[in-house]
Amino acid sequence: MSPDSASPAVPPSPDPACDCAMAGGLPDWVPVGAEQDPKFACRVMAGVSLGSAAVPHKPPAKRRKLTLDDYTQGVLESDIGVLSRAITLVESNHPSHQALAQQLLTRVLPHTGNSIRVGITGVPGAGKSTLIETLGCLLCDQGHRLAVLAVDPSSSVTGGSILGDKTRMENLVRHPHAYIRPSPSGGSLGGVARKSRETMLLCEAAGFDIILVETVGVGQNEVTVRSMVDFFLLIMLAGAGDELQGMKKGVIEIADLLAVNKADGDNIQRARLAAAESNRVLSFLQPATPGWQTRCITCSAHDPATLTELWGRIDQFVVATRGSGALTARRERQAVEWMHAMIEEELRHRFFRNPRIHKLLPGLEQQVASNQIPAATAAQQLLNCSAAV
Numbered sequence: 001m002s003p004d005s006a007s008p009a010v011p012p013s014p015d016p017a018c019d020c021a022m023a024g025g026l027p028d029w030v031p032v033g034a035e036q037d038p039k040f041a042c043r044v045m046a047g048v049s050l051g052s053a054a055v056p057h058k059p060p061a062k063r064r065k066l067t068l069d070d071y072t073q074g075v076l077e078s079d080i081g082v083l084s085r086a087i088t089l090v091e092s093n094h095p096s097h098q099a100l101a102q103q104l105l106t107r108v109l110p111h112t113g114n115s116i117r118v119g120i121t122g123v124p125g126a127g128k129s130t131l132i133e134t135l136g137c138l139l140c141d142q143g144h145r146l147a148v149l150a151v152d153p154s155s156s157v158t159g160g161s162i163l164g165d166k167t168r169m170e171n172l173v174r175h176p177h178a179y180i181r182p183s184p185s186g187g188s189l190g191g192v193a194r195k196s197r198e199t200m201l202l203c204e205a206a207g208f209d210i211i212l213v214e215t216v217g218v219g220q221n222e223v224t225v226r227s228m229v230d231f232f233l234l235i236m237l238a239g240a241g242d243e244l245q246g247m248k249k250g251v252i253e254i255a256d257l258l259a260v261n262k263a264d265g266d267n268i269q270r271a272r273l274a275a276a277e278s279n280r281v282l283s284f285l286q287p288a289t290p291g292w293q294t295r296c297i298t299c300s301a302h303d304p305a306t307l308t309e310l311w312g313r314i315d316q317f318v319v320a321t322r323g324s325g326a327l328t329a330r331r332e333r334q335a336v337e338w339m340h341a342m343i344e345e346e347l348r349h350r351f352f353r354n355p356r357i358h359k360l361l362p363g364l365e366q367q368v369a370s371n372q373i374p375a376a377t378a379a380q381q382l383l384n385c386s387a388a389v
């Protein structure tokens, strides 16, 4: 097809002869006097000449690619637009993005670490997002700069928590001192955690002095978030059943504060009883942070005084652990553990991506399942043939 025969972007302007034929607003084939006839509803408008108004549709201008210097400067100057793009960069799985993200993190690392990192967990519906909204507004009004991150590997599947967070935090979203980032999408808990951790560092470099990390209390999530925060808060509900709340000893043991939420209206009494019961259990347990006694309190998003008290506990914790050196020791340990976790994840990845493993694995699985060879022997064979390790 020649370029001339392609359909033109601008339609040809109407034939002026047509305009004449439609004088009076009716085509010339309409019988005389038909204007008065209700059967004729046909009235043809004269065509409009598009002329210069017919600008062909142009795609929106592509955003300028940022250089490493642009990213670094923007983040350190707390340019929220650049910060958001930097976070998108660390969330990307593209190798070239990851390389740039690592360079950026290396540059901003000396400016990180100046925040209080608080993890908040609890079953869905416990009231975490609502609590963060109320507490967050209180803190921002006091002059703090607050970043709220979410860690929820299931959100990429359901999309649920992102929607929930957006609607629950509508005042905080508009607060000029607050920055809210939903959970990164993309698979494994390890992957989501890596991205959130790096996002946390970027937010610190951008001058946020409080980071709240909301996580859904299911499976391994709590343990992973615990490994990236200074203080871990478990939100509970009165009478919801310990098992249901993931209140198995393991989760209580890693918490620095328990809070029975929704202690308002006729629920206050029940919440207080539940808190007293938890305090009894806590008195038998080893505290999560040496030198800090984990306690259980009650709170409600409808009663800001309870949230002020809750934050007061976190302040006390920071003063105590900064003084004793426990905070610094925890962060140093966390950074090293994180490195180990990433090595393990990468090794696992390389192992299962190895074509030789792909070929051998199904057969060996069968042999192990049918008791032909011991599991350990099969594992050894696979590891020996993997060049990855």
Ligand SMILES: Nc1nc2c(ncn2[C@@H]2O[C@H](COP(=O)(O)OP(=O)(O)O)[C@@H](O)[C@H]2O)c(=O)[nH]1
Pocket: 122, 123, 124, 125, 126, 127, 128, 129, 130, 131, 164, 168, 261, 262, 263, 264, 299, 300, 301, 302
């Ligand atoms: N009575 C009462 N209801 C609350 C409180 N906090 C949250 N809720 C309600 O509990 C439901 C779940 O809250 P949400 O913050 O989304 O919980 P999340 O899933 O833990 O983030 C919502 O309907 C809230 O309105 C509270 O302090 N008191």
Ligand SMILES: [Mg+2]
Pocket: 128, 129, 130, 161, 164, 165, 214
């Ligand atoms: Mg929520």
